Amino acid sequence: MTDVLILGAGYAGIRAAKMLAKYAPAGTNVTLIDKNVVHQEKTQLHEIAAGTMPVDKITFNIRDVLPKSINFVQAEVSKVNVEDKTVDFTDHDTMPYDYVLIALGFRSEDFGLPGAAENALPLEDVATAQNIYETIEAHVANFAKSKDHKDLTIIVAGAGFTGIELLGELTHTVPALQKKYNTPDIKVVSMEMATRILPMFDESLAEYAMNYLEDNGIDMMTGTKITKIEPNAVVYADGDSEKRIYGNTIIWTVGVSGSKVISDSGFEQRRDRVMVTEHLNLADHPEVFLAGDDSAVMDPSTDRPYPTTAQISTKQGDVAGKNIAAAISGQALTPFTYEAVGTVASLGGKDGIAQVGGKQRKYRGFMAKILKKAVVDKSLLDDANLSTMLKKGRLPL
Numbered sequence: 001m002t003d004v005l006i007l008g009a010g011y012a013g014i015r016a017a018k019m020l021a022k023y024a025p026a027g028t029n030v031t032l033i034d035k036n037v038v039h040q041e042k043t044q045l046h047e048i049a050a051g052t053m054p055v056d057k058i059t060f061n062i063r064d065v066l067p068k069s070i071n072f073v074q075a076e077v078s079k080v081n082v083e084d085k086t087v088d089f090t091d092h093d094t095m096p097y098d099y100v101l102i103a104l105g106f107r108s109e110d111f112g113l114p115g116a117a118e119n120a121l122p123l124e125d126v127a128t129a130q131n132i133y134e135t136i137e138a139h140v141a142n143f144a145k146s147k148d149h150k151d152l153t154i155i156v157a158g159a160g161f162t163g164i165e166l167l168g169e170l171t172h173t174v175p176a177l178q179k180k181y182n183t184p185d186i187k188v189v190s191m192e193m194a195t196r197i198l199p200m201f202d203e204s205l206a207e208y209a210m211n212y213l214e215d216n217g218i219d220m221m222t223g224t225k226i227t228k229i230e231p232n233a234v235v236y237a238d239g240d241s242e243k244r245i246y247g248n249t250i251i252w253t254v255g256v257s258g259s260k261v262i263s264d265s266g267f268e269q270r271r272d273r274v275m276v277t278e279h280l281n282l283a284d285h286p287e288v289f290l291a292g293d294d295s296a297v298m299d300p301s302t303d304r305p306y307p308t309t310a311q312i313s314t315k316q317g318d319v320a321g322k323n324i325a326a327a328i329s330g331q332a333l334t335p336f337t338y339e340a341v342g343t344v345a346s347l348g349g350k351d352g353i354a355q356v357g358g359k360q361r362k363y364r365g366f367m368a369k370i371l372k373k374a375v376v377d378k379s380l381l382d383d384a385n386l387s388t389m390l391k392k393g394r395l396p397l
């Protein structure tokens with residue numbers, strides 16, 4: 001019997017489990033392990049954080065979508081012992097493996113910025129996303145008693161992909177809350193260090209996004225380096241002095257790193273991402289595979305690691321699953337390659353920007369939003385199955 005452990009039922013882990021069910025030879029015992037019994041479609045967490053999407057639309061029971069030959073264990077991984085070929089847990093006995101795939105996903109990274117961990121709200125899973133919406137609403141509701149305008153100020157720190165998509169959703173949340181609690185204007189402030197947002201998009205599309213958000217009432221501050229987070233204020237550098245934006249809801253979308261399990265296990269890593277071979281395993285421990293946000297794979301066309309996106313994680317899960325099956329069967333492994341079909345960002349429910357195809361055709365407005373929906377639906381279809389999609393009321397286009 002060959003024991004395969006897949007750690008994490010995110011985009012990469014679920015795909016790898018499906019591939020192993022299909023390609024692993026008889027006598028392979030595959031176990032998928034996750035601390036939760038539900039999978040979360042994390043590309044849509046910003047919608048939970050803004051209160052524009054119910055949680056059950058982006059979660060599904062892992063067991064419901066797993067092939068019958070795959071075991072599922074609910075447990076929290078604490079350490080991978082590469083030399084012993086075992087995995088430790090906080091709440092389960094140690095498990096041995098012949099092959100392991102580490103796909104434990106990302107966590108919010110505070111970069112050690114003073115006060116960030118204590119005073120800003122991270123966005124990394126359904127629980128933290130729900131906490132953001134509940135905090136926004138609690139402060140808005142409290143304004144009736146406090147008459148403190150900090151209760152009506154939401155600050156989004158960092159305007160990367162996540163920050164921008166969250167701001168897009170907040171353009172819907174803010175008027176709805178203002179009406180519900182009959183408050184004066186609610187202020188939303190975006191604070192971004194770079195002078196230009198969304199560098200992965202053509203300048204005209206980034207400008208479209210910037211104008212769209214400003215026209216919808218967001219105060220977009222660029223070239224603003226955050227230096228500290230205080231309980232009710234974000235401090236930023238202004239030349240040699242510092243300035244503050246005051247607000248009671250401070251949301252942290254300044255970046256992510258891989259799972260803490262990576263550094264806790266002693267892997268050579270950078271921001272908890274481990275450099276792997278083109279086959280997605282370690283050169284000196286070929287039985288250890290990594291995929292998704294815990295891995296770094298060189299893109300030969302740019303000489304830089306591939307970015308961290310759900311599409312890339314899904315594709316890596318496919319390749320890692322097939323390669324583990326091939327390794328068990330003594331066959332040659334397949335290198336990971338990825339050709340980006342495009343980049344799409346949503347700006348709330350009806351708008352977005354997209355750059356797709358070899359010619360990088362540009363779309364803005366509702367057409368881009370439709371493209372985003374197609375990407376998200378395709379992802380759900382890949383991770384789950386058609387019956388899960390239909391149950392969630394999410395018809396494929």
Ligand code: NAD
Nearest residue numbers: 158159160161162163192193194225226254255256308309
């Ligand atoms: P990010 O690293 O992409 O963006 C963080 C932003 O915070 C950057 O614009 C950075 O300049 C800014 N920042 C950093 N330090 C700062 C400081 N001190 N003061 C002010 N601003 C500061 O992180 P993210 O948006 O959380 O995204 C994480 C990963 O997930 C990225 O790789 C992203 O591409 C990916 N992602 C992809 C999609 C998609 O493909 N649709 C959606 C969301 C996230």
